[in-house]
Amino acid sequence: MENPRHWRLKKQRYALVGEICPHCAVKIFPPRDVCPECGLEAKTSYQFSGKGKIYSYTKMTDGPAGFRQNAPYFVALIQLNEGPMITAQLTDVGDEEIKIGSPVEMVTRKLREDGDQHGAILYGYKFRPVLQEVSA
Amino acid sequence: MREVAIFEIGQTPVSEHWDKSLLELAGEPVLQIFEKTGMTSAEAIFVGNMLSGSANRQLHLGAYVADWVGAKHSGAVHVEAACGSGGAAFRAALMAVASGDVETAIAVGVEKMTDSPSADISSELAGASDADYERDMGLSFVALNALLMRRYMEEYGYRKDDFAGFSINAHANGVNNPNARFRYPITAEAYAKSAMAADPINILDASAMGDGAAAVLLVPLDRIADRENAVKVVGSGAATDAIAIHDRRDPLWLSAAELSAKKAYRQSGLTASDIDLFEVHDAFTIIEALSLEASGFAERGTGARWANLELISPHGKLPLATMGGLKARGHPVGATGIYQVVEAALQLRGEAGPNQVPGARIAMTQNIGGSGSNVYTHILRR
Ligand SMILES: [Zn+2]
Numbered sequence: 325m326e327n328p329r330h331w332r333l334k335k336q337r338y339a340l341v342g343e344i345c346p347h348c349a350v351k352i353f354p355p356r357d358v359c360p361e362c363g364l365e366a367k368t369s370y371q372f373s374g375k376g377k378i379y380s381y382t383k384m385t386d387g388p389a390g391f392r393q394n395a396p397y398f399v400a401l402i403q404l405n406e407g408p409m410i411t412a413q414l415t416d417v418g419d420e421e422i423k424i425g426s427p428v429e430m431v432t433r434k435l436r437e438d439g440d441q442h443g444a445i446l447y448g449y450k451f452r453p454v455l456q457e458v459s460a
Numbered sequence: 461m462r463e464v465a466i467f468e469i470g471q472t473p474v475s476e477h478w479d480k481s482l483l484e485l486a487g488e489p490v491l492q493i494f495e496k497t498g499m500t501s502a503e504a505i506f507v508g509n510m511l512s513g514s515a516n517r518q519l520h521l522g523a524y525v526a527d528w529v530g531a532k533h534s535g536a537v538h539v540e541a542a543c544g545s546g547g548a549a550f551r552a553a554l555m556a557v558a559s560g561d562v563e564t565a566i567a568v569g570v571e572k573m574t575d576s577p578s579a580d581i582s583s584e585l586a587g588a589s590d591a592d593y594e595r596d597m598g599l600s601f602v603a604l605n606a607l608l609m610r611r612y613m614e615e616y617g618y619r620k621d622d623f624a625g626f627s628i629n630a631h632a633n634g635v636n637n638p639n640a641r642f643r644y645p646i647t648a649e650a651y652a653k654s655a656m657a658a659d660p661i662n663i664l665d666a667s668a669m670g671d672g673a674a675a676v677l678l679v680p681l682d683r684i685a686d687r688e689n690a691v692k693v694v695g696s697g698a699a700t701d702a703i704a705i706h707d708r709r710d711p712l713w714l715s716a717a718e719l720s721a722k723k724a725y726r727q728s729g730l731t732a733s734d735i736d737l738f739e740v741h742d743a744f745t746i747i748e749a750l751s752l753e754a755s756g757f758a759e760r761g762t763g764a765r766w767a768n769l770e771l772i773s774p775h776g777k778l779p780l781a782t783m784g785g786l787k788a789r790g791h792p793v794g795a796t797g798i799y800q801v802v803e804a805a806l807q808l809r810g811e812a813g814p815n816q817v818p819g820a821r822i823a824m825t826q827n828i829g830g831s832g833s834n835v836y837t838h839i840l841r842r
Contacts, residue, residue, distance in 0.1 A: 330596075333592055354592070354593050360707070379607075379611060379711075380607040380608070380610045380614075380711075381607065381610065382603050382606035382607055382610060382658040382659055382661075383656075383658065384598070384600060384603050384658050385655075385656055385657065385658065385659075386579075386582075386600075386657070387579070387582075387598060387600070388579055388582040388583035388586055388595075388598070388600050389577075389579040389580050389582065389583040390583065390598075391598040394598070397598065399597065399598060399599050399603050399607070400607070401607050401611075401705065401706055401711070408706070409705075409706035409707075409711075410593075410706055411593060411594050411597050411599060411704065411705065411706050412597050413597055413598050424610070424611065424614050435596065435597065435598065436596070436598065446596065448596075448597075
């Protein structure tokens, strides 16, 4: 795949760096330089905690080119604790049931291998279930 | 702006046309129009298509198609708005005639999908989403719609089977459409047993890809002798929303569909209750439900209650997908918006055969690009 394109996204993919609006304090991910709430310039970097809750999810029984060998896998819309929604794969899903509202946290994993295209291995964020604390 | 009417239509069956190229497909419905009208060219041609750059390694379809149909001196351009490309091409042709710039404009939608392996097409269709933040996370287009469907079911308390009526209706209508990809009925049992594509979307929730092409010829209304019976385009609305679902304030509300429908209603002086039939964008049953809500036919959270044949068959209160819809006629993505207009025109002319909606005078079409990010709504009236 296009290596410079992925290189430009490294802060977002590896560290979940978005933005915070200096005018209305809304937190923004993915970064877009214009605040979606107040419309003013918002270029201040902000690193997200990587914690959130599942808004919705699905299990893909087949994957598009580049992901096919990983199927089946889960993908989700995740509401980050700081506000924005993010689209990502779920990983490390054990026996516990995934549900809307389940807490998840960001980890860095391999996203895809473009073996037959440009040999690039793409890493980035995925989210894994947060083990619920068991009360003693 | 002057009044515009549909002068003639053409379409080719949606199928796996192994023997036909992108160009041959695009040419067929246009040449049908030329044969029916005795015309040999049009002043402007708008070619709606989504995937030719990746699936067929051919761009610049304006000149490519115009040359093929013998209209090489016309003004011609390739129009792309993902799955909404056909609707976008139709609207462009409408603007060209309505503005007074040209006297004849053809909108042709074409898609040639079956030359590519399905994993490649799946990846290319995902190009309708945000490449950096949706597609490269491994989501197919089906998966994006599955995320909407699961959330919708959870928020409003629907069961999976509640959506079956949409697909059963589409297939029942496809039986009588010689241009439909699927011409067999399905049952509620078949729907319940259908294999999951991306839970909760099963194979029978999803429209079928295919090769296809359809075309319409638009002219000023005053060029038509029998104005009373002409199919007039009385409303046209386009609107966009964030391309990525996660960037929308309310993922379960198709605000672009709402805005485009409102524009079309305002322009035509009509409301949802005036519509005799609706060629809805049933790419997935969930999108059909969300479109009914956004377009003013159902309250929020109640769109799925329309999945009932008594309401939506050709004799129902609001006939939907009257010639099979995307589900059974098939969804050759960039051509779909034109098929919808062709089918609506057939209904208004009284030429829809066994699927004729009795007394149909006003039809609405809605073509949705991406997961709700680019929407074209049109209202036709006889
Ligand atoms: Zn702001």
